[in-house]
Amino acid sequence: MRERDASARAAVARSLARIGAREAEVRAWTVIDHDGAAAQAAAIDRGDRPLPLAGLTLGVKDIIDVGGLPCECGSPVFRGRRAFSDAAVVSRLKSLGMVVLGKTTTTECAYLAPTQTRNPWNVAYSPGGSSSGSAAAVADGHVDAALGTQTAGSILRPAAFCGVLGYKPTFGWLSRAGALSTSPSLDTMGWISKDAETSIRIRKALTGSASAASAGGLGFCRTVHWPKAEAAMQQGLERLAHRLSAPEVPAMPAHLDAVHATIMRHEMREELATLRLQHADHLSRELGALLGDTPPAYVDYKAAIAARNEIDIEALFAGMDVLLLPAAPGGAVPFGSTGDPCFNRAATLLGLPAVSLPFGLGADGLPLGVQLIARQDQDDMLLATALHVQQRVAFDHRPI
């Protein structure tokens, strides 16, 4: 009985039942691949050797290719586009035993225009973006994990808004091949999972690494954006820092956001040139404004890249292993916007691994997320720290 429950087919059946019960309200998916999931699960259950991620189901953000499925990037420009083959990360996770259930909604080209997805905690609220469907699907129990990408705050913010764990790995660790490119210096592949244990399991399967110890020292970083944080976030995070014995460290350099904005604006204009030149009439107000705007001069872009490379990471960490800061200014924002990534840009700009996980509820009953950041390639330690924090905060609320 236990074995049957853990089978890939049983996992798919559980996922599909939950999706069937909830999707009309949450709208996290652009397509559900019933046949593909059934075939993949049957092959896994038939297989000779046990696969490390067997029994886990996966959603894939709709800017990431899954062979044979539509991939429309949340834009009418890509309507009818069907992926020829799997993105690199998709084939790797499939080969490790995860079953792809389908594609999850993305904001238009992973930028700002909202999707139809609702926050499963309260459908009057946004799930965040741009990995909107991935966060909502995981939070609502449709799948164990879902792939996302982050260029500013597109994994951590929706994970925080939906009360689940978001993981943006060290820049460059996980291949982006087969995903829409929006900003080569910033785009980072990652995922959202129901809890720290699941993310640790996936990461271990991908790396073959052993268990890691959690952080020796945590630092509490308010950042220059602290005044934007809601009262519940400020108070909750101060209490959490106190419980975790995390002393305050200096705020991050104030020019981080401007450097990030210059790089992102220049690169998005370059990467999405075809949308600007051939499909200007089919862009949202948000993306149309970005691509239609006068871009930063190339020399200013290169100066921003140089400024990024000169930031003193050791000064940032001030002797600590992990920094603790808000994952977002507060809980989810009302439906119609995807929220503010101000607290997420630093880790993305610097290519640092970052995790968000829920630590409490705000005044409106929606989850609040704490963000943890580590030095490059300290991902295993970071995830172990996330597990430790998860156990300490013992957040046990559920959306419905």
Add this chain to the structure above:
Amino acid sequence: MRERDASARAAVARSLARIGAREAEVRAWTVIDHDGAAAQAAAIDRGDRPLPLAGLTLGVKDIIDVGGLPCECGSPVFRGRRAFSDAAVVSRLKSLGMVVLGKTTTTECAYLAPTQTRNPWNVAYSPGGSSSGSAAAVADGHVDAALGTQTAGSILRPAAFCGVLGYKPTFGWLSRAGALSTSPSLDTMGWISKDAETSIRIRKALTGSASAASAGGLGFCRTVHWPKAEAAMQQGLERLAHRLSAPEVPAMPAHLDAVHATIMRHEMREELATLRLQHADHLSRELGALLGDTPPAYVDYKAAIAARNEIDIEALFAGMDVLLLPAAPGGAVPFGSTGDPCFNRAATLLGLPAVSLPFGLGADGLPLGVQLIARQDQDDMLLATALHVQQRVAFDHRPI
């Protein structure tokens, strides 16, 4: 009459006539887009305002998407794949007035397995790779220019073997969106053109930059690979350096090639994971060996990235503006291999702009190429220098 000759339709007609006369022998193309080229040319000729690149025809390497055309990456794995929309660089060049004639052959996934393309100077020889069809098509007069990509020596080597100009821009300048990713830290979009004037015209149209002066100081760099250069290359380049008053500068650091190899092997394995995991039976011996091999450990990969970033570029240039070195060990190699990129890896690894252009004929009557390298973002000066060298060497041989 003059105006009619310069029209886009006349340019397409000239290209198609030449292709019709020669393609059976050269085999540079995977597909010719007669209808698309005619429609695009008509639209350009009909347009209200003159476009800066009107009258120029373009070939596109078959790892770069052109909307509606097949893009099969030189591999049976991608047979039947059709691009949904234009790569960023394709839509930009189209919008500037270039007409896409079709797709040019690429080695399998831009790696080593040769295409069916022949060297137009002598069909018993290779055109080089991986941008094989692009170099052959330009050299044989099919198009004015053709897009290529370089991860080791895949633009400069075929350009040198085919006696035309190859231009690998500064890393990161030209978007790779819509092209097969093989190595994010190395893959560079660029092009091959019939001469320096054409490349300068394209670059100016893309950047809006004004004319640049050529290099003040040229340095002659034999590199550690000098002993691999054929006698005709050694003697020809020594004479050319003398004519151009280019003193010898120190050889480049000896560990460049090992650093390049570690980065490329790790990243190709990551980017092409789907081929390794799902299509191992449909890979060439060359690519199968690369992807099947034990990859460098991740820590060794990151150490290679760090070693790359620590290389002292100023020491390399030794006070000169441009370095002059072989573009390849000699002329084209016999059909069946694509040649050795040993002289091309340094500029690719370091993201430096590089040009190759023909300066003489080897013992077998095939062209020899000289490579020019500048500091990052000195592309305009580099191309002006290439024009200066082109005028000095006055290479006026033609394939047939």
